[in-house]
Amino acid sequence: MIDKIAFRSLSYGLYLVTARDGGKQAGCVVNTFFQVTSNPAQASIAINKDNFTTGVIAASGMFEVSVLAQDAPMELIGRFGFHSSANTDKFQETKTRVDEAGVPYVVEHAVAHFCVKVKQTLDLGTHLYIVGEVVESAVLSSEDPMTYAYYHQVKGGKTPPKASSYEQPEEAAQDQKEENEDAAARTFAWRCTICGHIEYVDELPDDFTCPVCGVGKELFERIEL
Numbered sequence: 001m002i003d004k005i006a007f008r009s010l011s012y013g014l015y016l017v018t019a020r021d022g023g024k025q026a027g028c029v030v031n032t033f034f035q036v037t038s039n040p041a042q043a044s045i046a047i048n049k050d051n052f053t054t055g056v057i058a059a060s061g062m063f064e065v066s067v068l069a070q071d072a073p074m075e076l077i078g079r080f081g082f083h084s085s086a087n088t089d090k091f092q093e094t095k096t097r098v099d100e101a102g103v104p105y106v107v108e109h110a111v112a113h114f115c116v117k118v119k120q121t122l123d124l125g126t127h128l129y130i131v132g133e134v135v136e137s138a139v140l141s142s143e144d145p146m147t148y149a150y151y152h153q154v155k156g157g158k159t160p161p162k163a164s165s166y167e168q169p170e171e172a173a174q175d176q177k178e179e180n181e182d183a184a185a186r187t188f189a190w191r192c193t194i195c196g197h198i199e200y201v202d203e204l205p206d207d208f209t210c211p212v213c214g215v216g217k218e219l220f221e222r223i224e225l
Contacts, residue, residue: 012148014068016080016106017045018096019053021060025104026053026085029077031148033065033114041134043116046127052085054128057118063132064105065114069143070150072109077151078194078213080106099136111145113138155214190220198223 018027032046045065047054057063068077079090095108099115107113115136122129190199195213199220208217 014072014077014146014148014151015045016066016068016110017047017053017057017063018066018103018105019056019060019063020103021056024056024059025091026051026056027080027090027104027106028053028085029081033067035134036131041137042119042131043114043134044129044131045116046124046129048127049123050126056085057130058121060103061118062101062103063116063118063130064099064103065116066106066110066140067112067114068146069109069111069141070146070154071143072146074155074213074215075194075219076106076109078215082195082213101135107140109143110140111143112140188222188224191223193219193221 012031013033015030015033016027017030017033019025028047028051030045030047032044034044036042036044043065045063047057053063076094079088079094083090091104094106096104097107098104099113101115101117103115105113105115113136114134116132117135118130118132120131122131190201190204191197192199192210192213192215194215195210197210197212199208204217204220206217208220209215210220
């Protein structure tokens with residue numbers, strides 16, 4: 001028997017993984033980044049094989065990791081966590097620097113950064129487990145790093161579908177059916193500009209937060225159906 005509730009006792013962080021291959025750059029959010037050895041300094045990530053960022057890492061053999069601080073806004077997390085780099089320039093409105101290897105990394109609302117050179121890759125089915133040597137690192141701020149628990153419990157964030165810890169809600173199918181039925185009778189709805197979630201209601205309450213990415217009402221736009 002596997003009790004999925006037990007997995008919720010595991011501790012995670014929240015990290016922005018970025019990579020560049022020639023003129024192509026990409027980034028995404030992961031919750032699994034660990035130091036695995038100290039001499040040499042090696043670290044690892046688990047990243048979904050379908051992420052555009054994964055392909056850029058595979059092509060370049062390098063990646064950066066920015067450790068997010070607790071004050072990181074949901075807009076930043078949503079930009080990297082709920083959009084694809086295949087059709088979104090995630091760096092346009094984000095403060096970044098470039099490391100000695102030419103890889104961009106996010107510096108705003110980040111505690112530290114690590115440049116990693118890929119050494120080993122293990123195929124885990126839906127994800128790749130990538131181990132690499134840390135070739136550059138630096139502290140960026142004195143803020144407290146964000147844990148995954150803080151992201152969920154304090155910021156009200158949700159788990160992206162491609163995350164290694166994502167679980168499909170049991171009620172999802174029924175909720176989607178009810179939304180579709182409700183949408184058929186409406187002429188407009190409200191769409192989250194961060195993750196694309198749609199709410200089929202007349203008005204959003206002032207304290208409303210997106211059930212997917214956690215941003216507030218001000219980041220929803222009215223759309224015609």
